[in-house]
Amino acid sequence: xxxxxxxxxxxxxxxxxxxxxxxxxxxxxxxxxxxxxxxxxxxxxxxxxxxxxxxxxxxxxxxxxxxxxxxxxxxxxxxxxxxxxxxxxxxxxxxxxxxxxxxxxxxxxxxxxxxxxxxxxxxxxxxxxxxxxxxxxxxxxxxxxxxxxxxxxxxxxxxxxxxxxxxxxxxxxxxxxxxxxxxxxxxxxxxxxxxxxxxxxxxxxxxxxxxxxxxxxxxxxxxxxxxxxxxxxxxxxxxxxxxxxxxxxxxxxxxxxxxxxxxxxxxxxxxxxxxxxxxxxxxxxxxxxxxxxxxxxxxxxxxxxxxxxxxxxxxxxxxxxxxxxxxxxxxxxxxxxxxxxxxxxxxxxxxxxxxxxxxxxxxxxxxxxxxxxxxxxxxxxxxxxxxxxxxxxxxxxxxxxxxxxxxxxxxxxxxxxxxxxxxxxxxxxxxxxxxxxxxxxxxxxxxxxxxxxxxxxxxxxxxxxxxxxxxxxxxxxxxxxxxxxxxxxxxxxxx
Numbered sequence: 109x110x111x112x113x114x115x116x117x118x119x120x121x122x123x124x125x126x127x128x129x130x131x132x133x134x135x136x137x138x139x140x141x142x143x144x145x146x147x148x149x150x151x152x153x154x155x156x157x158x159x160x161x162x163x164x165x166x167x168x169x170x171x172x173x174x175x176x177x178x179x180x181x182x183x184x185x186x187x188x189x190x191x192x193x194x195x196x197x198x199x200x201x202x203x204x205x206x207x208x209x210x211x212x213x214x215x216x217x218x219x220x221x222x223x224x225x226x227x228x229x230x231x232x233x234x235x236x237x238x239x240x241x242x243x244x245x246x247x248x249x250x251x252x253x254x255x256x257x258x259x260x261x262x263x264x265x266x267x268x269x270x271x272x273x274x275x276x277x278x279x280x281x282x283x284x285x286x287x288x289x290x291x292x293x294x295x296x297x298x299x300x301x302x303x304x305x306x307x308x309x310x311x312x313x314x315x316x317x318x319x320x321x322x323x324x325x326x327x328x329x330x331x332x333x334x335x336x337x338x339x340x341x342x343x344x345x346x347x348x349x350x351x352x353x354x355x356x357x358x359x360x361x362x363x364x365x366x367x368x369x370x371x372x373x374x375x376x377x378x379x380x381x382x383x384x385x386x387x388x389x390x391x392x393x394x395x396x397x398x399x400x401x402x403x404x405x406x407x408x409x410x411x412x413x414x415x416x417x418x419x420x421x422x423x424x425x426x427x428x429x430x431x432x433x434x435x436x437x438x439x440x441x442x443x444x445x446x447x448x449x450x451x452x453x454x455x456x457x458x459x460x461x462x463x464x465x466x467x468x469x470x471x472x473x474x475x476x477x478x479x480x481x482x483x484x485x486x487x488x489x490x491x492x493x494x495x496x497x498x499x500x501x502x503x504x505x506x507x508x509x510x511x512x513x514x515x516x517x518x519x520x521x522x523x524x525x526x527x528x529x530x531x532x533x534x535x536x537x538x539x540x541x542x543x544x545x546x547x548x549x550x551x552x553x554x555x556x557x558x559x560x561x562x563x564x565x566x567x568x569x570x571x572x573x574x575x576x577x578x579x580x581x582x583x584x585x586x587x588x589x590x591x592x593x594x595x596x597x598x599x600x601x602x603x
Contacts, residue, residue, distance in 0.1 A: 113157065115203055116171050118146040120164045134163035148203075176206045178321060179213050181494035186220045188585040221314070249292050257285040315408035316415060317487065319400050325488060326464035327419060329392040334423035337385050341424075347381070354384040374452040382421040389420045419462065425451055426459045432470050435460065439566040440471060442517075442535075453537055454553050461488055461555070471564050474530075474556040478507050485551070492528050493556060496583050503594045504580045507554035510534040514550055519567045521559060522580035525588045529559035529577055533567040 121131050132142040136159060144150040152160070161168045183202040186192065206213045260281040264270065270278070337350070344350050393416045403409045426449045438444040445456045454477070463470030474493050477486040482500035489495040501507060506518040519533035534554035559577075562568035581587025584597040 113152050113171055114145045114148045114150070115206075115208070116176070117142075117152075117160055117164070119208055120166055120171070121146075124164055126164075131160070131163055135159045176203075176210065177491055178318075178489070178494070179206050179210070179217065181489075182217055183213060184586055185496070185583075186217065188583070189220075246292050246296055250289065253285040253289040253292070257282050257289070260285070312405055312408035312411055315402055315404055316411045319402040319408075319412055320415070320488060322402055323400070324464040325462050327396060327416065328465070329396065330389060330416060330420045331423050331428055331465075333385070333389045333392050333420055334427065337388055337420075337424050338427060347384075351380060351384045354387060374446075374450065374455060378418075378421055378425065378451075378455060381424055382417055385420055385424060386417055389417060393417060393420070418458075422451075422455060422459045422462070425449060425455070428463070428465060429468070431459060432463055432468060435463070435470055436564070439564060441566045453535060454551075457553050457555055471557050471561050476501070476507055476554045476556075478552050478554070480511055480550060480552075482508070490530075490556065490558070492558075493524075493530055494582055501583060502581045502587065503596070504578055504592075505554065506532045506534040507552045510536040510552045510554070511550060514538070514548070517567065519571065521562070521568075521571055521573045521577040522556075523577040525579075525581060529573065530556045531559055531562040531565060531568050531571075532556045532580075533565075 117131075121128070124131075126134075128142050128146070129139045132139040135142070135156070137156070141150065145152055157171055158168055161171050164171075180202045183206070187202070202213070205216075260278040264275060264278050264282075341347060341350050344353065393413055396416060397403055397409050397412050400412075403412050426445075431445070431449065434445055434448055438448075440460065442453055442456045442460075445451075446453055449456070451459075457475065460470065461473045461475045464472070472490065474490040474495060475486065475488040476484060476495050478484050478501070484496060484501065487495040495501065505522065506520055510516075510518045512518075514536040515538075517533055517535045519531070521529055522532050523529045532554060533556075534552050536550045536552045539549040539551055557565060559573055562571075562573065579589060579592070581589055581592070584592075584595050587595075589595070
């Protein structure tokens with residue numbers, strides 16, 4: 109992958125009307141070194157990015173390229189779609205397009221999303237036309253009523269000897285048949301209208317992904333709301349009192365104790381607090397959602413609101429400063445943290461990826477949750493570790509290995525084809541207690557961090573990073589490891 113920052117430096121330099129020699133002088137480097145940077149032959153260290161940004165009169169964010177890297181990865185995934193490529197390699201590097209024409213890059217992604225939306229609608233409707241019993245029943249009703257109306261009408265038109273009673277009876281057939289026909293037609297209209305609505309693509313969820321990424325998944329106003337809620341909890345003396353006060357309903361102790369309710373105690377307590385704090389956090393949540401440009405639709409805003417209420421609930425159960433201190437002290441041991449804060453493994457994993465307060469940050473983790481079929485239900489990537497948006501991830505990732513030993517943490521160092529290394533660890537967790545007639549509902553929760561941060565994390569202990577890093581990719585169609593025994597699809601990116 110090209111150095112996107114170098115492309116942006118070149119574009120910004122030309123916009124400013126500077127020569128390479130002039131910019132190099134301002135930034136305190138040689139023109140030849142700047143030339144290598146602009147040709148993407150040298151990576152740029154943090155301090156140099158700041159100097160170049162200052163010399164160009166732009167912010168560091170305009171050169172750093174985190175947001176653009178996400179667009180590049182999305183474009184590469186689009187290019188890997190078999191319907192678009194037909195087995196050919198992807199076109200010229202996406203970094204060039206994003207660096208020079210970010211507006212066109214965003215438009216291409218939007219067009220692809222619209223295409224997927226229409227395709228999903230067509231496929232779902234075709235399936236329903238073939239299988240849905242409602243349609244066959246409705247069509248039978250339409251034919252029956254049309255036949256009855258036509259027959260009664262023909263009799264009245266041709267037979268002039270009908271008695272008033274007979275004519276009234278046929279008129280009743282026409283009237284009742286017309287009424288039924290109208291009801292059926294309305295039901296069919298509602299069916300097709302709601303069918304399209306139900307099969308829309310995941311674009312709103314993708315908007316929420318962008319919202320969380322751009323916000324670093326940290327929301328200071330909601331942390332403040334959580335502090336206020338805990339203060340009220342202390343004043344009232346019990347969670348039960350706060351719940352009754354905030355919801356207007358009597359606290360039901362069985363809500364937290366009854367194992368037959370279909371969820372675990374930590375999950376029930378989480379939902380209880382979420383219901384209680386919803387009105388407390390409502391204004392802060394709405395201000396955040398309404399102000400963010402990534403949330404372009406009402407549906408995406410609704411998803412974001414639900415996610416932010418969950419964020420607030422986690423902040424109440426796991427206060428920022430105590431949680432960060434405990435995480436550092438126990439080296440991000442999720443089981444230790446779950447025991448300390450009386451939360452589930454997944455709740456703790458979620459909270460770890462929110463420790464991004466400026467000046468008080470924890471280890472930066474990627475987060476991915478997947479089901480046994482490989483469908484990624486939640487994702488939060490790292491700048492140099494993209495997570496799949498449109499398909500399954502690399503089968504070598506521990507997110508999938510974890511399903512072989514539910515309840516146990518599986519871990520490994522992984523090395524991407526470009527040489528970047530990450531520490532991966534995952535566990536398959538039960539989302540509900542097993543039942544006699546139902547299979548286990550397992551989801552794999554995976555965290556990953558840069559290998560350079562791994563010494564701070566207990567899950568790296570005993571792993572040999574230098575000699576035992578697992579060769580991994582992102583997805584098969586984007587991975588250059590041709591000899592991988594786990595490969596399921598041919599790659600579409602150039603070697």
